[in-house]
Amino acid sequence: MVEVSIVRKKLYEEIADIILSDIKSGKLKPGDKLPAIAKMAESYQVSQASIREALNSLKVLDVIQVKHGQGSYINEQMPLGFEQNFEIITKADIANLLDLRKIIEVGCARSACGKAEKLHLEKMKNALEKMWTAVENNELGEQADYDFHMAIAEATGNPLLANLLDDVSETMIRTMKETRRIWLYEAEKSIQKIYDEHKLIFEAIKNKDEAAAEKNMFNHLKGVEDVLLTHY
Incomplete structure (x- = not known):
């Protein structure tokens, strides 16, 4: 039985x-x-x-x-797919996702330092520019955030790493959006801080500084984790 x-x-x-x-x-x-x-x-x-x-x-x-x-x-407008059943994201889901991201993306940042080609750097730069536009317009810019991290995974030259991020893309974008919303509403903070963190990661990868890339990526993801788990 x-x-x-x-x-x-x-x-x-x-x-x-x-x-x-x-x-x-x-x-x-x-x-x-x-x-x-x-x-x-x-x-x-x-x-x-x-x-x-x-x-x-x-x-x-x-x-x-x-x-x-x-x-x-x-909300005045419901999100796309509202007629379908939603999957509720729990605090444990967020903790597991950020743990996964720290394990994968810190390594991706290091690997990208030696493998990123001009095309990958352009993708990161374009994503950064979209993030800055979001900062100026007081918008969240979560899609540009995701595109930036995906560009780093692609820059490693290992398609399995990009596929891993793609598998959790929906949850990643949701948590990115929530992180940015929290930062936007807290007077002593701003979503420009998130932009600045991404810029540091980009500069480290561009300069092939593996130690800085690892450190900056870890600090960014740890900050996201602290914000979400504190407010969720």
Whole structure:
């Protein structure tokens, strides 16, 4: 007899699913303000921590927007593919992703120093220029961020490394977007810091400085990890 393992959803995932269902059914409409966390906790008979986790997961999915000092709102425009089932990203998923990225991308940065060709450097430079445009326009620029990291993986000359990043591309872009949103809303920080970190990585690879490339990539990814795991 084959044993079947039943994986139960966590409480906050169930709450997030209920909110998603209410949006799809029209019970909650774009632009609607969600009740206060305390009121939602009372309504769902759960802890406020579970409500916060549910809202964080919906924020990463781009379904809701948290306006500091005002509350949580259903986004005016739903993301592409909203009619399909979303995969909720958990804190453990983020931790695992960043661990994977540190293992792979620090090595990629080092390898790219000796193998990056003009085409790869141009791709990195173009991605940096798009990031800077995002900084000037107060936008997030997560796609340019992903393109930069993919260009480094491609510069190693090992297609398996690029394929590994491509396999987790959707989650990478989501977490990049969330990191940038957090930095954008914190007064003492800015998404220009992320741009500056990428520029340091680029300069190290361009100058074939393996030690600096490794160090700058690790520091960047560790910073992303700290930001996400602190706020998620």
